[in-house]
Amino acid sequence: MRMSAAPFVPQIRLYQDWLRQRRGLAFDSYDALWRWSTGDLPAFWQSVWDYFELRSPTPHRAVLAQARMPDARWFEGAQFNYAHQVLRHVQPAHAAGFMAVVSRNERGGHRELSWPELRRQVASLALHLREQGVQPGDRVAAYLPNVPEAMVAFLATVSIGGVWSICAPDMGTAAVLDRFRQIGPKVLIACDGVRYGGRDFDRTAVVAELRAQLPTVRHLVVHRNLGVPQAALDALGSFQEWGPAVARDDARTEGFEPLWLPFDHPLWIVYSSGTTGLPKPIVHGHGGTVLVALALKTLHNDIGCSYHPNSWGERYHWYSSTGWVMWNAQVSGLLNGTTCCIYDGNPGGSKDNPDWTTLWRFGAELGVTFFGAGAAFFANCMKAGVDLTALPGLKSVRALGTTGSPLSEEAQRWGTEQFRKLHALAGETPATAGPSKPAQAGLEPRPDVWWCNISGGTDFAGAFIGGNRELPLVPGEMQCRLLGCAVEAWNEQGQPVVGEVGELVCTKPIPSMPLYFWGDEGSQRYLSSYFDMYPGVWRHGDWLKITPAGGCIIYGRSDATINRHGLRMGTSELYSAVEALPEVLDSLVVDLEYLGRESYMPLFVVLRPGVVLDDAIKARINTAVRTALSPRFVPDEILQVAEIPRTLSGKKQELPIKKLLLGQPIDKVVNKDAMANPGCLGWYVQFAQQRAQPGTAAAQP
Numbered sequence: 238m239r240m241s242a243a244p245f246v247p248q249i250r251l252y253q254d255w256l257r258q259r260r261g262l263a264f265d266s267y268d269a270l271w272r273w274s275t276g277d278l279p280a281f282w283q284s285v286w287d288y289f290e291l292r293s294p295t296p297h298r299a300v301l302a303q304a305r306m307p308d309a310r311w312f313e314g315a316q317f318n319y320a321h322q323v324l325r326h327v328q329p330a331h332a333a334g335f336m337a338v339v340s341r342n343e344r345g346g347h348r349e350l351s352w353p354e355l356r357r358q359v360a361s362l363a364l365h366l367r368e369q370g371v372q373p374g375d376r377v378a379a380y381l382p383n384v385p386e387a388m389v390a391f392l393a394t395v396s397i398g399g400v401w402s403i404c405a406p407d408m409g410t411a412a413v414l415d416r417f418r419q420i421g422p423k424v425l426i427a428c429d430g431v432r433y434g435g436r437d438f439d440r441t442a443v444v445a446e447l448r449a450q451l452p453t454v455r456h457l458v459v460h461r462n463l464g465v466p467q468a469a470l471d472a473l474g475s476f477q478e479w480g481p482a483v484a485r486d487d488a489r490t491e492g493f494e495p496l497w498l499p500f501d502h503p504l505w506i507v508y509s510s511g512t513t514g515l516p517k518p519i520v521h522g523h524g525g526t527v528l529v530a531l532a533l534k535t536l537h538n539d540i541g542c543s544y545h546p547n548s549w550g551e552r553y554h555w556y557s558s559t560g561w562v563m564w565n566a567q568v569s570g571l572l573n574g575t576t577c578c579i580y581d582g583n584p585g586g587s588k589d590n591p592d593w594t595t596l597w598r599f600g601a602e603l604g605v606t607f608f609g610a611g612a613a614f615f616a617n618c619m620k621a622g623v624d625l626t627a628l629p630g631l632k633s634v635r636a637l638g639t640t641g642s643p644l645s646e647e648a649q650r651w652g653t654e655q656f657r658k659l660h661a662l663a664g665e666t667p668a669t670a671g672p673s674k675p676a677q678a679g680l681e682p683r684p685d686v687w688w689c690n691i692s693g694g695t696d697f698a699g700a701f702i703g704g705n706r707e708l709p710l711v712p713g714e715m716q717c718r719l720l721g722c723a724v725e726a727w728n729e730q731g732q733p734v735v736g737e738v739g740e741l742v743c744t745k746p747i748p749s750m751p752l753y754f755w756g757d758e759g760s761q762r763y764l765s766s767y768f769d770m771y772p773g774v775w776r777h778g779d780w781l782k783i784t785p786a787g788g789c790i791i792y793g794r795s796d797a798t799i800n801r802h803g804l805r806m807g808t809s810e811l812y813s814a815v816e817a818l819p820e821v822l823d824s825l826v827v828d829l830e831y832l833g834r835e836s837y838m839p840l841f842v843v844l845r846p847g848v849v850l851d852d853a854i855k856a857r858i859n860t861a862v863r864t865a866l867s868p869r870f871v872p873d874e875i876l877q878v879a880e881i882p883r884t885l886s887g888k889k890q891e892l893p894i895k896k897l898l899l900g901q902p903i904d905k906v907v908n909k910d911a912m913a914n915p916g917c918l919g920w921y922v923q924f925a926q927q928r929a930q931p932g933t934a935a936a937q938p
Contacts, residue, residue: 247706249536255288267705267717268787275723278304278745282311282528282721289531289573292325293317294497301746306773307763309746316497317524319504319572320359320396324495326574327352335550336576338385341599343432343582350385355392360493361485362393365477369456371423373398373498376506378422378451380413380444382406382431383559383581386460386479388568390426395504395523396495399424402506402518405560406431406438408885410446412910416508419518420755421453426479429470430463435587441469448473458482500524506755507562507695509766516911517762518755521698525748529699529721530569537703537719538689539636540575540607554578555609555638556596561886562695563609563640578603584614593621594628601630609638609689611887615648620822625655626662638689640700641887643791643809646713647817649688653712656686690715692791694777696767697750701743701777702789713813714788722747726781731771734783738807740795741781742774750775780807796892799828799838799870808891814865815840815858820848825881826872827895839898840872843881850877876924880917887913897925 253270256262260280264270274281279300286300297315330337331352338350350358371377377394381387381403394401402420404413406428417425427444430437440463448454459470460479470476501522508516534540540551553570554577557563570577580599586592597618600608608631615637625631637652688710693700701724708716718724726739733739754763770776780792792807799808808826815824823843842858844850859871882890893907903922909915 248539248541249705249707252288252536256284259287260284267708271718271720271787274720275745278721282748285528285532285721286312289535291317291527292321293500297500304746306746306768306775307750307760309748309750310501311525311528311746311748312500315500315524317500317502317527318396318495318498319523319527320392320495321497322527323392323571324356324359324396326571327356330574335574337571338388338577338579339552339603340385340579340581341603342384342580343435348385355389357486357490358389358483359392359396360490361483362389363396363493363495364485364489365458365482366393366399366424367397369424371397371399373496374400374503375424376400376402376420376422377424377426378417378420378454379403379559380406380425380427380440380447381460381559382428382462383557383564383567383579384428384460384462385579386428386462387559387564388571388577389483390458391505391568392571396493398496398498398502400503400506400520403559403564405558405885406440406443407433407558408560409910410443410450412908413443413447414450415515415908415910416518417447417451419515420506422451423453424456424458425451425454426458426460428460428462429465432463432582434583435589437463439463439465439469441465441473445473498523501752503752505565507565507698509695516908517766519696520752520755521749522752525750526698527569527572529697529747529749530566530572532720533691533700533703534566534569534575535573537691537700537705538607538638539687539704539706540570541573551575551607552578552603552605552633553607553609554580554600554603554605555607556580556584556611556614558885561641562698563611565698578605584610585617591621593618593623597623597625597628597631600634601628604630604633606633607636607638607689608634609640611641612639612644612648613641613887615639615652616645616816619648619651620819623655626658629659629663631656631659632663632665634686636687636689636706638691638704640691640693643692643793643813644688644690644713645813645816647813649690649712652688653686660685692779692789696777697747699747699749701741702781702791708787711788714784714790716789717787718783718789724781726783727771736782736785738780738782738792740770741777741779741791742771743777744774794891799826808889810866811840811862811870814861815842818857818861820844820854821858823881825889825891825894827891827898829895829898837874838870838872839874839876841876841878841881843879844877850875878917878920880914882907882915882917882921883913885911885913894921897921898928900925900929 283300293315295316297312302310302313336349337352337355340348377399379390391401429441430439457476459476503520504523504526506518506520540553553575555563555567557567584596586595687706689704691700691703701722702715703719705716723745724743725733727742728734728739757763767775778795780795782790793809811826812824815821821842825841829837855875858875862871896906897903
């Protein structure tokens with residue numbers, strides 16, 4: 238992997254240098270920069286457009302014609318295409334010797350996709366889709382794992398104006414149909430199967446059912462990912478194999494160019510987790526998504542163009558399945574010429590052979606520079622006692638990214654210490670410049686690691702809160718509110734507060750906020766999802782505390798908050814205390830409030846294999862809660878369970894379990910097809926039924 242010999246300069250510093258030189262703007266602190274970016278939205282987002290040298294064959298009439306939410310109008314008159322922004326990097330990135338995509342899977346398969354080959358395959362598939370009648374606005378649905386083919390299919394679709402939507406092959410038929418039926422795709426691109434956790438899963442029967450239940454699908458493309466027997470493929474009827482669809486290499490592919498589309502042309506449809514009812518099909522636009530992704534990836538995640546003279550030669554990895562918006566975030570690395578390193582498989586090994594070094598070995602062998610994953614991954618590695626010093630190749634990693642749920646202080650300290658030891662064994666010592674302070678000319682960065690903790694969501698395909706390499710790192714906190722994001726914490730009176738937990742709101746529009754929900758007549762679902770509590774102000778549904786220093790702490794979902802004796806608390810604080818105990822692998826707490834009766838707060842815990850919940854362990858848990866939080870938050874009951882219910886993206890199902898224990902039927906409170914482990918629900922249903930019968934003993938795990 239090539240690394241620039243130029244002195245290290247954080248990307249956000251390069252941007253501020255540009256502002257000073259080109260705009261005459263200088264800021265003495267990040268807070269001042271943030272206040273300008275949110276106080277003058279047109280000036281800030283125009284600067285992002287100009288800084289990244291975005292292109293349009295026609296000028297825009299205004300950056301922000303309407304500043305209201307929803308229905309903000311951005312860059313009207315401009316034309317754009319996500320694929321244009323990606324493919325403009327083909328020649329410079331290739332000339333610098335960088336790959337576009339490097340991939341691995343559980344079977345040990347290793348592939349590298351060059352920038353010219355990425356462009357050729359995208360052009361070939363785009364021409365094939367056009368020949369099948371795909372027009373701008375038509376939907377192309379995919380049922381694919383985290384493989385290069387998914388990236389190629391996405392870029393090919395959007396390059397001709399098609400609207401992309403993808404589901405992961407670990408999702409069942411009903412869950413996929415709940416999503417794709419709403420959008421009426423014209424083409425389905427699917428795989429024959431996947432390997433996950435050491436097991437092969439033939440998905441041809443699911444693909445056949447999808448085709449049968451989606452009457453709008455006129456064409457099927459099949460990628461032989463698993464290599465199932467030919468008989469299984471024959472049962473699908475007529476289809477186009479992936480290989481021939483991307484094999485074209487002629488004058489037409491050489492001359493192919495993505496269409497110029499209106500700035501807000503639909504790019505993709507992503508879905509909410511859908512705990513009740515049908516998932517919300519959220520539509521984002523080409524231009525707004527690219528603007529926000531570039532600002533996030535480059536300025537805040539410090540991921541630079543691979544061939545930029547002040548860059549490291551990035552190899553960017555953020556582990557995700559295609560069912561999580563972090564897959565979209567991984568793909569966005571291509572927007573600024575970065576090499577995307579992707580892994581298809583279970584990051585924890587298999588059930589019979591657990592191995593939490595899997596991703597770390599992948600990162601070490603590929604020379605990954607930015608290593609991202611869900612917060613639960615780092616917690617699992619800490620609990621499993623992973624020793625990163627055994628992988629000296631990880632010295633290439635200079636940043637760790639995390640999201641999905643709040644990262645505990647303990648997990649962050651664990652990761653920092655692991656990398657400190659890793660570099661110490663190599664005889665390296667920190668330089669005076671580093672992640673916590675601006676770099677100075679001639680100084681190399683510290684050899685330890687910087688944490689880039691972010692919080693955002695599928696809803697707007699971005700982040701509200703994240704990192705800044707020039708700000709101090711405080712374990713358990715995110716460093717700042719992102720540029721252009723007018724984020725505040727509001728109390729119950731709708732007033733902004735600092736140093737207190739409140740509702741996370743965004744008071745001004747962001748370019749990547751949804752255009753609309755597909756099929757949402759009158760925008761009723763859209764309005765009720767984000768603007769029901771504060772008309773004209775985006776309510777995200779998280780508890781947030783902004784510290785006096787500008788740091789941010791997410792305390793979990795605001796609709797799953799504990800309110801004990803008038804004192805509110807996000808569930809993440811309790812999890813941090815409980816899961817710090819070596820015996821506790823996972824936990825879930827709910828607060829059941831009854832009118833005219835005292836609340837009941839049970840705590841469900843998953844313990845290490847062989848450990849049984851007894852009075853001694855209960856006492857340790859209660860002491861941990863009492864010490865870390867308050868005696869008010871000691872649970873009323875502690876119960877040992879086999880699993881904690883989680884969504885496909887790994888989030889704890891607090892609200893559905895709360896509603897179940899308050900007496901609502903399970904089919905009304907949770908979509909089992911949107912869960913990672915629906916088999917665990919039976920125990921909770923039995924527990925709820927027994928609680929509803931006075932004098933009946935609690936269920937046993």
